[in-house]
Amino acid sequence: MKIPQTPPDHIQLLLKMAAEGATDKLLGAPPPVGTPGEYLHWDKLRRLPMPEGWTPEELWTAIKFKRGSALKHIPLLDKKGMTFVYGVPDEVARQLHEIDMGGGGAIGVAEPITNAQTRDQYVVQSLMQEAITSSQLEGAVTTREVAKEMIRTGREPRDKSERMIRNNFATMRRIMEIREQPLTRDLVFEIHRIVTEKALDNASAAGRYRNAGETVAVEDAYGEVFHNPPPAPELPGRMDAMCDFANGRTPDFFVHPAIRAIILHFWLAYDHPFVDGNGRTARALFYWSMLHHGYWLFEFISISSILVQSPAKYAQSFLYTETDGNDLTYFIMHQADVIRRAIADLHAYINRRTRELRETESLLRSVTALNHRQEALIGHALRHPHARYTIEGHRLSHGVAYDTARNDLLGLQKQGFLEMKKSGKALVFFGVANLAEKVSSAAPSPRA
Secondary structure: OOOOOOOOOHHHHHHHHHHOOOHHHHHOOOOOOOOOOOOOOHHHHOOOOOOOOOOHHHHHHHHHHHHHOOOEEEEEEOOOOOEEEEOOOHHHHHHHHHHHHHHOOOOOOOHHHOOOOOHHHHHHHHHHHHHHHHHHHOOOOOOHHHHHHHHHHOOOOOOHHHHHHHHHHHHHHHHHHHOOOOOOHHHHHHHHHHHHOOOOOOHHHOOOOOOOOOOOOEEOOOOOEEEOOOOHHHHHHHHHHHHHHHOOOOOOOOOOHHHHHHHHHHHHHHHOOOOOOHHHHHHHHHHHHHHHOOOHHHHOOOOHHHHOOOHHHHHHHHHHHHHOOOEOHHHHHHHHHHHHHHHHHHHHHHHHHHHHHHHHHHHHOOOOOOOHHHHHHHHHHHHOOOOEEEHHHHHHHHOOOHHHHHHHHHHHHHOOOEEEEEEOOEEEEEEOOOHHHHHHHHOOOOOO
């Protein structure tokens, strides 16, 4: 990925246009170019066909002139001491409305995630999805099925990739617990320790600032540097300023909660206060902020599953912000779209799962001896013939006591739906080879 071209100095261009008597181009609305609603960066605008009578430099100056009056300053400073700014163009306002409707309200929320008997399955599914894809963004290499098996069975990670995923899962569970707490330096350090546990080359770097002797840069696989973060001595003050912003103490004007969470994500990634694990920590803080501000549906939403589909656009949104006068609108617009798509994916997943569960329920409806947890497990086993189940994994998936999970699995084994084997000291359960026939034969015939 190439670093986008830094825009020309629009102030100098503005003075030039004024001197040439082209103020009418500045005072009117710039002619539309590109995709409607797009927040164009110079690097893309300069390649587009220009409206008649306009040069790329003139159009860029007119666009920047219009944007400037709507930008707001926040306390995040760049390495030169200049503030970051952001705006809320119509496209962002529309996305924020969709986020408000889809992420914090109760209207239109599917019954499976409001039903106390089934919601925990969706929480755990979301946590696993975010843990896996957030780790993949940072280079973790493993299949989703292997990662889910590790989390469900509770086995120890075999390599660094699995360790990253296991740590991310633990981090997301911790975020759920601390959502009501204000953000503090110690809490950020705690999150970083969980994210990086046993996954750093230098274990002592967990839960502390990088020091002056630890050079950290954001670069690609070929060594091209995209970002050099602020120097280590500034980090304590910058962290305090970040926590003040996260807790709503700054700035002195209203910041939409979703925008505040998005900026918090950017802030920690920009400061890069740790030797490693900055991206995963930044995304964890985004979740803390959304949940802290009442967007409860984010228990079930994975943004990293969207980000991992196009990591270059994720990186580009950072670079656009840095190269165009610290304008966070690029990053906000990208992240708002990611959130909107993640919410849509959740609803699509729920609809798909609901259809699957209905099919399973039609098969299991007459097997009255099964509870809802056992029905869910048999439904999963029907769709995943080679899956294995443990008492701890069943307990974790449904949020029940160990004895309850044990009785569920032993009951299914006794009824002939599961086979049981020992793996070390643990009991492992598998669906029987003819599970569908077993379920069908267990249900009373229509004549009966």
